[in-house]
Amino acid sequence: MxxxxxxxxxxxxxxxxxxxxxxxxxxxxxxxxxxxxxxxxxxxxxxxxxxxxxxxxxxxxxxxxxxxxxxxxxRLAGGLRSGDVEDPWDVRLDALLAREVLMDLAGHHRAALTLRYLDGLSVPEVAKVMGRTVHATEALLVRARRAFRAGYEESFGGKGDRDG
Structure with missing residues (x-):
């Protein structure tokens, strides 16, 4: 085996x-x-x-x-304001940069995004694996996506290559 x-x-x-x-x-x-x-x-x-x-x-x-x-x-972790909401973000990600950004995220954000999008688990399944409620997991995924997007945009923008 x-x-x-x-x-x-x-x-x-x-x-x-x-x-x-x-x-x-x-x-x-x-x-x-x-x-x-x-x-x-x-x-x-x-x-x-x-x-x-x-x-x-x-x-x-x-x-x-x-x-x-x-x-x-x-470190001292900064949080999102309670009014922050997710908005549509439809961008093709460079796989290597995406992995780099993912590895720079906080552990709970990295875990939630990996389980949801790489492993393809549903939100209730992610909640069960992470020992959280579904509502808490949904909120965590919103924050994790925002953190990923901010890290990606910062890295992508830092390359000076945004428009081609």
Missing amino acids: YDAALPEVYGYLLARCGQRSLAEELTAETFLAAVEALRRRPPPGGLSTAWLVGVARHKLIDHWRRAEREERGL
Whole structure:
């Protein structure tokens, strides 16, 4: 099972975090969790590659939460005004710049956007994975999209290449 699942788990993590060393570390944690699960009596049903990818998703979210707590301790976070609302934004994103901007976001924003748009989970599914209410998750996604857009526009504008 390890040989079959390793490329799937590692690929899943690498595509979402963009850092080989972190993907390797989280892949190892994922398989350690699988070994622990197998040692339990009785072992969990449905032990499969899909189950391992689910464990990997949780490991990545846990990593982002830890990173966010560390970042929060180092900086003072600014918030949006309560009247801020999302507006339509239909722009083709450069994939490398988008990944760079995503990695610069706060951990909870990065996690929410990744689960919603890269993993394709519905808002209720994102809420369940992140341990939040649906309403809180919707608000988080609005703030995360705004933060992503601001970071992207700042990076894109900084290249002096906006109009061609």
